[in-house]
Amino acid sequence: MSAVMHVSEAPALSLSDINRLDRVRFVAALGGVFEHSPWVATEVWAERPFASIDDLHRAMIGVVRATSREVRIDFLRMHPELAGKEAQAGTMTGHSTAEQAGLNALTRNELQMLRRLNAAYAAKHGFPFIIAVLKNTRSQIFEALRTRIERDTDTELDAALEQISIITRLRLGRLLAH
Template identity: 45%
Template sequence: MLLAIQTLSSLDRATFVAMLEGVFEHSPWVAERAWAQRPFADLPELELALINSMLSATAAEQLALIRAHPELAGKAAIAGELTAESTREQAGARLDACTPAEFARLQALNASYTARFGFPFILAVRGFDRAAIIECFAARLANTAEDEFSEALRQIARIASLRLRERFIS
């Protein structure tokens, strides 16, 4: 269902949050905080309000948001427990069609990354193939925890932007 910004801006808080479910993985508080900034003139204004809500959150809230994201080709994907949005994105990057070697590499990277940083690797995978995802994943293991925390938030903002654009009438 495609939405118009004017329609979204007119909704009560609960309906507004419900209409944005899935934009930020298991984190309705981001939309709840952005609701107060209505009305939104256009999609970029809504996107900015949502991103600012995320960025102005406490470090603990941001960490919870990061941890709400699934591993790439991880346990939740194998068990069929991803959100519809994550399922579509991972399938679009063909992570559901990994070779045994690619799958083993992703599992090892997931384990190493989580052990090093304490949260899952996050990448807006649209436009990446499996080889590029694995290469990026391996390269980011060399980052500092502070840099990777910031990068995770940047990737979440990119994911949210892509998800928003799928839902709205231009």
């Protein structure tokens, strides 16, 4: 059994509850917020108590941003490709599955184009294209992917982390009772 709870298994917790958890339970509750990276929750546990969900999130994204470039790239590589092999195999995390659900309705041509663009992006930058799917339309996703392929990798590293910040803030909002 995994120490990280999946979306459907996680009980609703308040920020007050989170602030009182011991390290093991804190990581079990929040370790899945950042894709396959419970180390983020482990690192911020000692910073409790958090005054707000935004403070908790700022601390978590701060941990990621404070790592070396190599660690950030490895962290990005833990994320699934949009409508990629993980989606086809059904091996994405519960969070990613729910967030990418809208991409299940892609036409065959759109799916083929997305796969080509994803491959070009990964070949250029060394990590998958990341975007907050829930905050973008299908056409916005395709346009962002086309635009971001052309950027330099350092700019894209920052853009990917900004998108992860959006995604993870949404995840925290869903996990924690208001």
